[in-house]
Amino acid sequence: xxxxxxxxxxxxxxxxxxxxxAVVIYIFLFAPILxxxxxxxxxxxxxxxxxxGWTMHWYGQVxxxxxxxxxxxxxLRISAEVTAIATFVGTAAAFPLVRSRLPFRSGIRIxxxxxxxxxxxxxxxxxxxxxxxxxHLQLSEQTAVIGQSVYTTPFVVLxxxxxxxxxxxxxERAASDLGANTYRRLRYVVLPLIMPAxxxxxxxxxxxxxxxxxxxxxLIGANNTLPIYIYTQVKFGITPEVNALATLLLGASLVxxxxxxxxxxxxxxxxxxxxx
Amino acid sequence: xxDTAATAPAAARGRSRLRRGARLAQYAxxxxxxxxxxxxxxxxxxxxxxxxxxxxxxxxxxxHWTFDNYRYFFSVSTYIHxxxxxxxxxxxATALTIGLAFPFTYWLVRYVRRGxxxxxxLVLVILPFWTSYLLRVYSWLNxxxxxxxxxxxxxxxxxxxxxxxxxxxxxxxxxxxxVYLYFPFAVLTLYASLERFDWDQFKAAMDLGATPRTAIxxxxxxxxxxxxxxxxxxxxxxxxGEYLAPQLVGGQRGVMIGNxxxxxxxxxxxxxxxxxxLLIAALIVVLLVLFRRSLEVEDAYRA
Numbered sequence: 001x002x003x004x005x006x007x008x009x010x011x012x013x014x015x016x017x018x019x020x021x022a023v024v025i026y027i028f029l030f031a032p033i034l035x036x037x038x039x040x041x042x043x044x045x046x047x048x049x050x051x052x053g054w055t056m057h058w059y060g061q062v063x064x065x066x067x068x069x070x071x072x073x074x075x076l077r078i079s080a081e082v083t084a085i086a087t088f089v090g091t092a093a094a095f096p097l098v099r100s101r102l103p104f105r106s107g108i109r110i111x112x113x114x115x116x117x118x119x120x121x122x123x124x125x126x127x128x129x130x131x132x133x134x135x136h137l138q139l140s141e142q143t144a145v146i147g148q149s150v151y152t153t154p155f156v157v158l159x160x161x162x163x164x165x166x167x168x169x170x171x172e173r174a175a176s177d178l179g180a181n182t183y184r185r186l187r188y189v190v191l192p193l194i195m196p197a198x199x200x201x202x203x204x205x206x207x208x209x210x211x212x213x214x215x216x217x218x219l220i221g222a223n224n225t226l227p228i229y230i231y232t233q234v235k236f237g238i239t240p241e242v243n244a245l246a247t248l249l250l251g252a253s254l255v256x257x258x259x260x261x262x263x264x265x266x267x268x269x270x271x272x273x274x275x276x
Numbered sequence: 277x278x279d280t281a282a283t284a285p286a287a288a289r290g291r292s293r294l295r296r297g298a299r300l301a302q303y304a305x306x307x308x309x310x311x312x313x314x315x316x317x318x319x320x321x322x323x324x325x326x327x328x329x330x331x332x333x334x335x336x337x338x339x340h341w342t343f344d345n346y347r348y349f350f351s352v353s354t355y356i357h358x359x360x361x362x363x364x365x366x367x368x369a370t371a372l373t374i375g376l377a378f379p380f381t382y383w384l385v386r387y388v389r390r391g392x393x394x395x396x397x398l399v400l401v402i403l404p405f406w407t408s409y410l411l412r413v414y415s416w417l418n419x420x421x422x423x424x425x426x427x428x429x430x431x432x433x434x435x436x437x438x439x440x441x442x443x444x445x446x447x448x449x450x451x452x453x454x455v456y457l458y459f460p461f462a463v464l465t466l467y468a469s470l471e472r473f474d475w476d477q478f479k480a481a482m483d484l485g486a487t488p489r490t491a492i493x494x495x496x497x498x499x500x501x502x503x504x505x506x507x508x509x510x511x512x513x514x515x516x517g518e519y520l521a522p523q524l525v526g527g528q529r530g531v532m533i534g535n536x537x538x539x540x541x542x543x544x545x546x547x548x549x550x551x552x553x554l555l556i557a558a559l560i561v562v563l564l565v566l567f568r569r570s571l572e573v574e575d576a577y578r579a
Contacts (some may be wrong), residue, residue: 210408211409
């Protein structure tokens with residue numbers, strides 16, 4: 001089907017139309033983001049049109065703003081904790097999910113993806129009620145960590161479970177026949193093979209946590225993460241400083257995600273090279 | 277699933293060797309997840325259900341079972357109006373998202389050679405999805421706002437001499453941003469099912485004299501219907517509980533039920549807020565139960 005031996009004028013027209021549609025879609029997807037990046041270099045003090053000249057001034061302001069620095073460190077602390085929790089809990093859960101003969105396995109699978117599917121707003125308000133009204137906790141970084149962990153763990157489960165699913169059980173049986181006990185099988189056979197997936201899961205969890213907004217808004221209390229700080233600024237309109245901060249945050253997310261996507265491919269290629 | 281079936285006898289042999297304790301130990305991995313999701317996901321959601329049937333007296337929640345919160349919600353015409361508006365906005369935004377995503381995904385699967393290029397083009401679409409949700413909403417302010425790209429352009433070309441505000445702070449702006457937010461989601465789900473479709477069947481239908489349109493409606497669409505359902509559900513559900521997009525670009529006229537819920541909770545009206553939240557949750561549960569057969573959750577695990 002893909003070779004198109006016979007090309008009628010009509011088929012060519014359809015092809016051109018669909019191709020142009022794809023171009024429109026990519027413009028639609030990237031225009032807002034690119035506009036934001038462009039304006040972060042704009043000398044105009046209103047942070048919008050017209051473009052009056054290039055400047056790095058706003059980036060300088062971002063790096064000297066102590067509120068932003070505070071928010072950055074809070075964000076990094078929270079994200080580190082969330083990544084550790086999500087990676088551990090998610091990886092541990094992926095094993096029985098794929099390997100044991102569970103009753104209601106598909107039900108449990110749907111259950112595990114629920115925190116991604118339902119609106120974050122519901123997770124946020126319900127945890128707010130539980131933690132403040134029932135447990136009488138003070139809202140803090142820790143309560144935000146709890147909320148974000150609930151939301152990010154399913155992503156790790158999905159990634160690691162997918163990798164385990166494609167895992168050749170013969171490898172483990174071979175190790176077992178050669179006298180490896182459960183610990184050694186896990187340590188020297190299973191973990192090295194699923195490590196790229198675990199690492200990718202950790203990166204996804206970290207990125208999601210870095211950018212998480214709605215759950216954090218309810219649970220962070222008086223503190224600020226970067227998204228929360230941006231939100232409080234944006235309420236008063238566009239500022240060039242926020243554009244610069246936003247560009248930095250977007251760049252960080254894109255780099256992390258690109259690594260997470262590329263990592264399994266790179267590892268696979270490297271393995272193939274070693275074997276060859 | 278097929279490979280587990282093929283290795284089932286081998287796995288069974290392995291299992292018989294396991295001691296009883298080891299058999300239980302295979303479930304041990306669930307323990308942390310059980311604690312996390314049990315205590316901080318299931319429990320709070322259950323609590324919201326209970327709260328929605330309790331009453332607030334002098335800012336204290338009293339455990340009296342009552343329907344008052346729901347009765348109150350449905351007694352205020354603005355709330356009912358907002359609820360219907362939310363459903364409508366969600367329906368329109370979902371339809372637009374799928375409508376825009378389908379031709380694109382069709383092009384990607386059928387006209388781009390499978391391999392590195394196709395993968396790259398797909399990743400480019402999904403990439404924005406992994407960046408900050410807040411920033412993706414915010415970026416539209418630069419375009420739609422009073423001083424945004426569209427207005428500046430109109431003024432520059434002298435089509436108008438003062439900024440037009442109808443681009444922002446109304447429902448169309450909300451719908452536009454929602455489509456933008458969930459477009460990658462739709463493409464990803466549609467791609468999963470289109471990619472698996474056997475195009476030889478398509479070719480066979482055409483060889484037998486079917487027009488492309490007949491081939492699409494009679495051969496392609498029926499087979500990928502589960503994928504379309506999944507896409508619809510996965511786009512519709514998060515939009516129902518949307519808060520940020522209407523907050524930032526919707527203004528007074530773009531309010532959705534998510535904004536009401538937040539107002540209730542920040543105003544310490546927990547029980548009323550819980551009732552409003554439960555209305556959304558109930559709608560989601562109904563949708564998931566209705567469509568559970570055609571949902572392709574397993575896909576997410578394979579992707």
